[in-house]
Amino acid sequence: MITLENVxxxxxxxxxxxxxxxxVAKGTSMVIIxxxxxxxxxxxxxxxxxxxxxxxxxxxxxxDVTQADRDAFxxxxxxxxxxxxxxDSLPVWQNxxxxxxxxSLARPRDDARAVAIEKLRRVGLTPDVADxxxxxxxxxxxxxxxxxxxxxxxxxxxxxxxPTTGLDPIMAGVINALIREIVTEMxxxxxxxxxxxxxxxxxxxxxxxxxxxxIRWTGPVSKMDAAGDPYVDQFIHGRAEGPIEAVR
Amino acid sequence: xxxxxxxxxxxxGLLAAVGRVSLFAGATLTHLIRPPFxxxxxxxxxxxxxxxxxxxxxxTAIFTGGALALxxxxxxxxxxxxxxxxxxxxxGMVRELGPVLVGLMIAARVTSSIAAETATMKVTEQIDALxxxxxxxxxxxxxxxVLAATLTVPLLVGVGDIIGIFGGYxxxxxxxxxxxxxxxxxxxDFIELKDISSSLAKGxxxxxxxxxxxxxxxxxxxxxxxxxxxATKGSVEAAAVLILAANFVLTGVFFSI
Numbered sequence: 445m446i447t448l449e450n451v452x453x454x455x456x457x458x459x460x461x462x463x464x465x466x467x468v469a470k471g472t473s474m475v476i477i478x479x480x481x482x483x484x485x486x487x488x489x490x491x492x493x494x495x496x497x498x499x500x501x502x503x504x505x506x507x508d509v510t511q512a513d514r515d516a517f518x519x520x521x522x523x524x525x526x527x528x529x530x531x532d533s534l535p536v537w538q539n540x541x542x543x544x545x546x547x548s549l550a551r552p553r554d555d556a557r558a559v560a561i562e563k564l565r566r567v568g569l570t571p572d573v574a575d576x577x578x579x580x581x582x583x584x585x586x587x588x589x590x591x592x593x594x595x596x597x598x599x600x601x602x603x604x605x606x607p608t609t610g611l612d613p614i615m616a617g618v619i620n621a622l623i624r625e626i627v628t629e630m631x632x633x634x635x636x637x638x639x640x641x642x643x644x645x646x647x648x649x650x651x652x653x654x655x656x657x658x659i660r661w662t663g664p665v666s667k668m669d670a671a672g673d674p675y676v677d678q679f680i681h682g683r684a685e686g687p688i689e690a691v692r
Numbered sequence: 693x694x695x696x697x698x699x700x701x702x703x704x705g706l707l708a709a710v711g712r713v714s715l716f717a718g719a720t721l722t723h724l725i726r727p728p729f730x731x732x733x734x735x736x737x738x739x740x741x742x743x744x745x746x747x748x749x750x751x752t753a754i755f756t757g758g759a760l761a762l763x764x765x766x767x768x769x770x771x772x773x774x775x776x777x778x779x780x781x782x783x784g785m786v787r788e789l790g791p792v793l794v795g796l797m798i799a800a801r802v803t804s805s806i807a808a809e810t811a812t813m814k815v816t817e818q819i820d821a822l823x824x825x826x827x828x829x830x831x832x833x834x835x836x837x838v839l840a841a842t843l844t845v846p847l848l849v850g851v852g853d854i855i856g857i858f859g860g861y862x863x864x865x866x867x868x869x870x871x872x873x874x875x876x877x878x879x880x881d882f883i884e885l886k887d888i889s890s891s892l893a894k895g896x897x898x899x900x901x902x903x904x905x906x907x908x909x910x911x912x913x914x915x916x917x918x919x920x921x922x923a924t925k926g927s928v929e930a931a932a933v934l935i936l937a938a939n940f941v942l943t944g945v946f947f948s949i
Contacts, residue, residue: 489820492823492824493823494820494823494824514826515826518823518824518825518826519826521824522824523821523824525817525820525821526817527816527817529816529817529818529820529821530818530821531813531818531821532818542825542827543825543826546728546730546827547728547825547826547827548826549826593825
């Protein structure tokens, strides 16, 4: 269970999070939706400790994230970054097996490579990709390598930041299906940030809408269309008219 | 009053920057001595900072040594002191020009490269990715580069000193009519151990400064291409100024009477 209670975060005068409270049950897929710049990525980064909130409490399985042993805590997570965030200087297999080549999860190089190739296969990439460098791959392939890296150490919790942004509809569909499969097969708890409503309907068990620094609505994806909230309604139907200002 | 306020703000800003850099340097030193260590990263940094800088260091040193010989010969001729070319070239290269020029070339080549690479990693969330992969960016990126620069720049300075002296020798014996054996003998006789040790110590200090500034500006870069550009420019400026300031201080420490 991941819990955020009254989390606040500002950058100078920009109050991004103004009291976010959210519960993500173990083994479920939570998708956070909301307009650009509403703090969805910051929300995830506060959980990982990449951004320190000014106020509020974040717990994972009841343990305050600021009190947890950092290495053991991070070893439970995998994350797919919006742009892939692959390390340019390393070949693909070393990107995927990064965690398996160093630190507390380190294992022999050959084993790590074998795991990397298996994870690449899992995301639909052939073994010949393993020795290429990230710059030699298309955007869709980089996303899939990022996905393989996120699941390489079989984490309990996986975060996906805009997993389909910049991809064509077919590749976006492939990535969505992969995420859903991974969530189902691995039984991981996941949080996904997206604007893409197709992704929401494919990936989510539950949905939360972040607006004006707070969770505006949260509930099962099956009830999203009947949420009765004008903000949610405007967002999921992509209407220019409504309570959410088009110019922000 | 406005002028005073501006001076005050500038002074406070400067002190804050000094504080931030000092804390960053302290954190780097802490990460250098505490595990985990990343020997592969250190090896790669040794290659990039040390080995691959040899051509530019060698070329800089040989032309400087040659020019120095010509200048000393021409200047010395004004008071019949042309014979001091070997001694002045040696002392000039080893004590000052070798370390300073190598330091500045490293600032241009290595500091800029480290800053641009690290800043790009920050902008593209690779630094965040490192953290999520249980790898401390200071340990993985900063400590290996600073260690490698501190170890290799003294060696580069040593090589630069030798090549610079050779440049002076080549010019002096090739065009100024100096006897080759006498030139070498005069050079060897004149250089003291203190000259060499100060040269190498300066190299270590300049290497530390060059890598530290690259990492500091890279890690603290702003967003986008402009952020990367500013980080790169700022790192080279800061490294060059700090190297020259450190040179003044170290020269005072080693040679003040």
